[in-house]
Amino acid sequence: MKKIxxxxxVTIFITLVTAxxxxxxxxxxxxxxxxxxSDCRTIKYPNAAHFVPYESRQACIDDGYRPCQKCEP
Ligand SMILES: [Zn+2]
Incomplete structure:
Protein backbone atom coordinates (compact mmCIF):
# COMPACT_ATOMS: atom_id res chain seq x y z
CA MET A 1 0.00 0.00 0.00
CA LYS A 2 2.82 2.39 0.84
CA LYS A 3 4.32 1.90 -2.61
CA ILE A 4 1.16 3.14 -4.28
CA VAL A 10 6.16 11.15 -7.29
CA THR A 11 3.73 11.45 -10.20
CA ILE A 12 2.09 14.56 -8.71
CA PHE A 13 5.50 16.08 -8.00
CA ILE A 14 6.71 15.54 -11.58
CA THR A 15 3.47 16.98 -12.98
CA LEU A 16 3.78 20.11 -10.83
CA VAL A 17 7.44 20.64 -11.75
CA THR A 18 6.70 20.20 -15.45
CA ALA A 19 3.70 22.53 -15.32
CA SER A 38 5.00 29.30 -24.29
CA ASP A 39 1.34 28.17 -24.23
CA CYS A 40 0.02 31.12 -26.29
CA ARG A 41 -2.70 29.95 -28.68
CA THR A 42 -1.18 31.89 -31.58
CA ILE A 43 1.87 29.61 -31.49
CA LYS A 44 1.16 26.62 -33.67
CA TYR A 45 4.69 25.26 -33.89
CA PRO A 46 6.62 26.15 -30.70
CA ASN A 47 9.52 24.00 -31.83
CA ALA A 48 9.99 25.98 -35.05
CA ALA A 49 13.47 27.38 -35.62
CA HIS A 50 12.38 31.02 -35.30
CA PHE A 51 11.19 30.63 -31.69
CA VAL A 52 13.79 31.26 -29.00
CA PRO A 53 12.99 30.19 -25.41
CA TYR A 54 13.46 32.72 -22.59
CA GLU A 55 13.32 32.22 -18.83
CA SER A 56 12.25 35.76 -17.95
CA ARG A 57 10.04 38.48 -19.38
CA GLN A 58 12.70 41.12 -18.75
CA ALA A 59 15.26 39.18 -20.81
CA CYS A 60 12.88 39.27 -23.80
CA ILE A 61 12.40 43.04 -23.44
CA ASP A 62 16.14 43.60 -22.99
CA ASP A 63 16.68 41.81 -26.30
CA GLY A 64 14.21 44.14 -28.01
CA TYR A 65 11.11 41.93 -28.20
CA ARG A 66 7.57 43.29 -27.72
CA PRO A 67 4.89 41.40 -25.73
CA CYS A 68 2.16 39.57 -27.65
CA GLN A 69 -1.25 41.27 -27.48
CA LYS A 70 -3.11 37.94 -27.30
CA CYS A 71 -1.41 36.21 -24.36
CA GLU A 72 -0.07 39.48 -22.80
CA PRO A 73 3.11 38.06 -21.25
ZN1 LIG B 1 1.11 35.32 -27.59
Missing part, protein backbone atom coordinates in the same frame (compact mmCIF):
# COMPACT_ATOMS: atom_id res chain seq x y z
CA UNK A 5 1.17 6.33 -2.22
CA UNK A 6 4.83 6.88 -3.03
CA UNK A 7 4.24 6.44 -6.75
CA UNK A 8 1.27 8.79 -6.59
CA UNK A 9 3.33 11.41 -4.75
CA UNK A 20 5.56 25.29 -13.52
CA UNK A 21 8.52 24.96 -15.88
CA UNK A 22 6.23 25.44 -18.86
CA UNK A 23 4.39 28.34 -17.24
CA UNK A 24 7.59 30.26 -16.55
CA UNK A 25 8.93 29.93 -20.08
CA UNK A 26 8.56 32.51 -22.79
CA UNK A 27 9.05 32.09 -26.51
CA UNK A 28 10.36 34.93 -28.65
CA UNK A 29 9.60 34.97 -32.36
CA UNK A 30 12.73 36.18 -34.12
CA UNK A 31 10.73 36.83 -37.31
CA UNK A 32 8.01 39.05 -35.81
CA UNK A 33 10.01 40.48 -32.89
CA UNK A 34 7.21 39.49 -30.49
CA UNK A 35 7.45 37.27 -27.42
CA UNK A 36 4.74 35.02 -26.00
CA UNK A 37 3.93 32.74 -23.12
Missing amino acids: FLMLA SALASTYLANTKSGIFHY
Whole structure:
Protein backbone atom coordinates (compact mmCIF):
# COMPACT_ATOMS: atom_id res chain seq x y z
CA MET A 1 0.00 0.00 0.00
CA LYS A 2 2.82 2.39 0.84
CA LYS A 3 4.32 1.90 -2.61
CA ILE A 4 1.16 3.14 -4.28
CA PHE A 5 1.17 6.33 -2.22
CA LEU A 6 4.83 6.88 -3.03
CA MET A 7 4.24 6.44 -6.75
CA LEU A 8 1.27 8.79 -6.59
CA ALA A 9 3.33 11.41 -4.75
CA VAL A 10 6.16 11.15 -7.29
CA THR A 11 3.73 11.45 -10.20
CA ILE A 12 2.09 14.56 -8.71
CA PHE A 13 5.50 16.08 -8.00
CA ILE A 14 6.71 15.54 -11.58
CA THR A 15 3.47 16.98 -12.98
CA LEU A 16 3.78 20.11 -10.83
CA VAL A 17 7.44 20.64 -11.75
CA THR A 18 6.70 20.20 -15.45
CA ALA A 19 3.70 22.53 -15.32
CA SER A 20 5.56 25.29 -13.52
CA ALA A 21 8.52 24.96 -15.88
CA LEU A 22 6.23 25.44 -18.86
CA ALA A 23 4.39 28.34 -17.24
CA SER A 24 7.59 30.26 -16.55
CA THR A 25 8.93 29.93 -20.08
CA TYR A 26 8.56 32.51 -22.79
CA LEU A 27 9.05 32.09 -26.51
CA ALA A 28 10.36 34.93 -28.65
CA ASN A 29 9.60 34.97 -32.36
CA THR A 30 12.73 36.18 -34.12
CA LYS A 31 10.73 36.83 -37.31
CA SER A 32 8.01 39.05 -35.81
CA GLY A 33 10.01 40.48 -32.89
CA ILE A 34 7.21 39.49 -30.49
CA PHE A 35 7.45 37.27 -27.42
CA HIS A 36 4.74 35.02 -26.00
CA TYR A 37 3.93 32.74 -23.12
CA SER A 38 5.00 29.30 -24.29
CA ASP A 39 1.34 28.17 -24.23
CA CYS A 40 0.02 31.12 -26.29
CA ARG A 41 -2.70 29.95 -28.68
CA THR A 42 -1.18 31.89 -31.58
CA ILE A 43 1.87 29.61 -31.49
CA LYS A 44 1.16 26.62 -33.67
CA TYR A 45 4.69 25.26 -33.89
CA PRO A 46 6.62 26.15 -30.70
CA ASN A 47 9.52 24.00 -31.83
CA ALA A 48 9.99 25.98 -35.05
CA ALA A 49 13.47 27.38 -35.62
CA HIS A 50 12.38 31.02 -35.30
CA PHE A 51 11.19 30.63 -31.69
CA VAL A 52 13.79 31.26 -29.00
CA PRO A 53 12.99 30.19 -25.41
CA TYR A 54 13.46 32.72 -22.59
CA GLU A 55 13.32 32.22 -18.83
CA SER A 56 12.25 35.76 -17.95
CA ARG A 57 10.04 38.48 -19.38
CA GLN A 58 12.70 41.12 -18.75
CA ALA A 59 15.26 39.18 -20.81
CA CYS A 60 12.88 39.27 -23.80
CA ILE A 61 12.40 43.04 -23.44
CA ASP A 62 16.14 43.60 -22.99
CA ASP A 63 16.68 41.81 -26.30
CA GLY A 64 14.21 44.14 -28.01
CA TYR A 65 11.11 41.93 -28.20
CA ARG A 66 7.57 43.29 -27.72
CA PRO A 67 4.89 41.40 -25.73
CA CYS A 68 2.16 39.57 -27.65
CA GLN A 69 -1.25 41.27 -27.48
CA LYS A 70 -3.11 37.94 -27.30
CA CYS A 71 -1.41 36.21 -24.36
CA GLU A 72 -0.07 39.48 -22.80
CA PRO A 73 3.11 38.06 -21.25
ZN1 LIG B 1 1.11 35.32 -27.59
